[in-house]
Amino acid sequence: MELLRVMEERRSIRKYKKDKPVGDEEIGELLEAFRWAPSEGNLQPWLIIAVKDGRIIKELSLAAYDQGWVSGAPLIFVVCIDIKKTMNSFGERGMNLYSIQSTAAATQNMLLMAHYKGLGACWISAFEEDKVYRILDLPEWVRPVAIITVGYPDENPKVPLRLDVTDFTFEDKFGTESRVRWKGIGSIFKALKKDDFEGL
Numbered sequence: 756m757e758l759l760r761v762m763e764e765r766r767s768i769r770k771y772k773k774d775k776p777v778g779d780e781e782i783g784e785l786l787e788a789f790r791w792a793p794s795e796g797n798l799q800p801w802l803i804i805a806v807k808d809g810r811i812i813k814e815l816s817l818a819a820y821d822q823g824w825v826s827g828a829p830l831i832f833v834v835c836i837d838i839k840k841t842m843n844s845f846g847e848r849g850m851n852l853y854s855i856q857s858t859a860a861a862t863q864n865m866l867l868m869a870h871y872k873g874l875g876a877c878w879i880s881a882f883e884e885d886k887v888y889r890i891l892d893l894p895e896w897v898r899p900v901a902i903i904t905v906g907y908p909d910e911n912p913k914v915p916l917r918l919d920v921t922d923f924t925f926e927d928k929f930g931t932e933s934r935v936r937w938k939g940i941g942s943i944f945k946a947l948k949k950d951d952f953e954g955l
């Protein structure tokens with residue numbers, strides 16, 4: 756699959772096939788994609804808890820402000836930041852910015868790989884951190900920043916619209932109107948009908 760196509764076609768999947776677990780090989784490929792993300796000074800400030808235990812997944816779903824669909828995921832990765840490593844190397848800016856950016860980049864790598872492999876995934880940041888600390892026995896030097904649900908898709912969501920690149924891109928200085936016409940370049944969505952989009 757062409758890279759842009761993988762990016763365009765990836766959707767947040769919130770419904771998963773029951774009785775179709777994610778195999779160890781797929782899990783390995785997802786983690787492989789994750790670890791090749793860029794990070795500040797190649798610090799790789801991340802830690803991951805891979806959760807397959809249905810009771811723990813249910814508890815995580817409650818911690819995610821009771822987003823009930825989360826409990827239907829056969830696999831969850833909880834992406835965490837190693838606070839000690841980050842603080843020692845880059846201090847406050849490392850904590851507030853670099854480690855968030857690099858774990859986000861790695862998370863997106865994993866979402867794209869999931870889609871490429873025919874899996875579905877969803878990135879969740881709306882959760883109560885204190886609850887996740889308790890559920891996973893996390894020490895205080897580890898901060899959970901994202902929950903990624905993974906499974907085989909059992910839904911085909913409509914396409915949530917995106918802004919055109921010219922709606923958010925300036926040239927040379929803020930506030931200028933972009934003269935370059937990037938709109939729609941490479942988009943697979945030209946072939947879609949109105950009904951395929953969310954909210955149209």
Ligand SMILES: Cc1cc2nc3c(=O)[nH]c(=O)nc-3n(C[C@H](O)[C@H](O)[C@H](O)COP(=O)(O)O)c2cc1C
Nearest residue numbers: 765766767768769822877878879880881882912915
């Ligand atoms: C930082 C971040 C946090 C998110 N948190 C949640 C969440 O808590 N619950 C949820 O259902 N989706 C969550 N999402 C998924 C977004 O709702 C989704 O990416 C967006 O609606 C666009 O849809 P798409 O991913 O299918 O393109 C999150 C996405 C990101 C990047």
